[in-house]
Amino acid sequence: ERRGVHGSVKCRTLTGTRERVVGYGPPIQVYGLEGRYATALYSAATKQKKLEQVEKELSRVWTLLKDPKLSSVVMNPHTKNTVKQKAVNDALAKEKMSPITVNLMNLLAENGRLRYTPDIVSAFGKIMSAYRGEVLCTVTTAQPLDDTSLTELKSALSGFLAKGEVLKLESKTDPSILGGMIVNIGEKYVDMSTKSKIQKLTKIMKETV
Numbered sequence: 515e516r517r518g519v520h521g522s523v524k525c526r527t528l529t530g531t532r533e534r535v536v537g538y539g540p541p542i543q544v545y546g547l548e549g550r551y552a553t554a555l556y557s558a559a560t561k562q563k564k565l566e567q568v569e570k571e572l573s574r575v576w577t578l579l580k581d582p583k584l585s586s587v588v589m590n591p592h593t594k595n596t597v598k599q600k601a602v603n604d605a606l607a608k609e610k611m612s613p614i615t616v617n618l619m620n621l622l623a624e625n626g627r628l629r630y631t632p633d634i635v636s637a638f639g640k641i642m643s644a645y646r647g648e649v650l651c652t653v654t655t656a657q658p659l660d661d662t663s664l665t666e667l668k669s670a671l672s673g674f675l676a677k678g679e680v681l682k683l684e685s686k687t688d689p690s691i692l693g694g695m696i697v698n699i700g701e702k703y704v705d706m707s708t709k710s711k712i713q714k715l716t717k718i719m720k721e722t723v
Contacts, residue, residue, distance in 0.1 A: 541644040544637045548630055551618065552637035556645075558614050569642050571615040572635045578605050579631055588628050599623035648682040649675055651699040656691050656708070671699060 538557040543549070559568040579585060587593055587601045602619050622628045643650060651671055653659075659667065664685065672681050688696075693708035 540641045542641060544640055546633075546637075547627070548633035548637040551622075551630070551634045552641055555614065555618055555634070555638055556641050558617075562612075562614065564612055564614060565642070565645070567612055568614055569638065571609075571611045572638055574609060575606070575611075575615065575619060576632060576635050578609070579628070588623070595623055595626050598626075598628060602628070643682060646680065647678050648680045649700050650682050650684070651697065652684045652686060653698075654686045654688050654691060654696040654707075656687065656689050656693050658687055659685055671697075674699065674702075 538560040540553050540556045544552055555568065555572075556565070559565045579588060584601060584605055588598045599620060602623050603616070606616050606619060618634075619628075619631075622631065622634075640650075653667060664683075668681060668683055671683070675681060691707035691709045692712070694706045694711070696707050696710075697704045
């Protein structure tokens with residue numbers, strides 16, 4: 515058990531041992547508490563060659579935790595951690611999940627951090643996307659894009675990718691941008707929306723008055 519500024523935190527590796535994992539680091543850095551858990555999970559799963567299995571199990575875990583009956587216990591801040599841990603273990607036992615995933619959930623339950631599960635799942639998903647060479651791209655338009663426009667957009671965006679990278683495109687709609695599009699690709703952000711252009715024009719007009 516380790517004590518720090520946040521009180522007592524029980525320490526256990528996701529493989530169930532204190533063996534140091536060397537050479538199994540993630541392809542990208544994910545920060546924050548969720549990043550630390552996701553990184554440890556990636557290292558443990560890589561070492562045991564169970565990356566894809568753990569990824570699927572994590573998705574299933576989050577589905578289970580959204581069940582109202584289970585959620586009312588494990589997400590309740592007034593419920594004892596031991597009670598939460600038993601509830602989680604009972605749910606996971608029925609799913610026959612790998613020890614890595616079970617150890618993660620036990621660790622979260624022991625430390626009262628089950629509420630971070632969705633963030634950890636998301637962080638692990640980002641690591642897995644990088645592992646596959648996927649470049650996440652979100653395109654926001656005022657109206658849904660038709661198939662032809664979507665194909666042309668994918669072709670244009672693919673030109674920005676390095677060799678071996680794969681485009682993973684997510685299309686969203688937001689009527690408030692009025693027209694044009696907003697593109698998030700990797701670390702780049704490009705606002706080509708009509709709303710943005712109007713705001714820039716308004717600013718210029720005010721400055722010239």
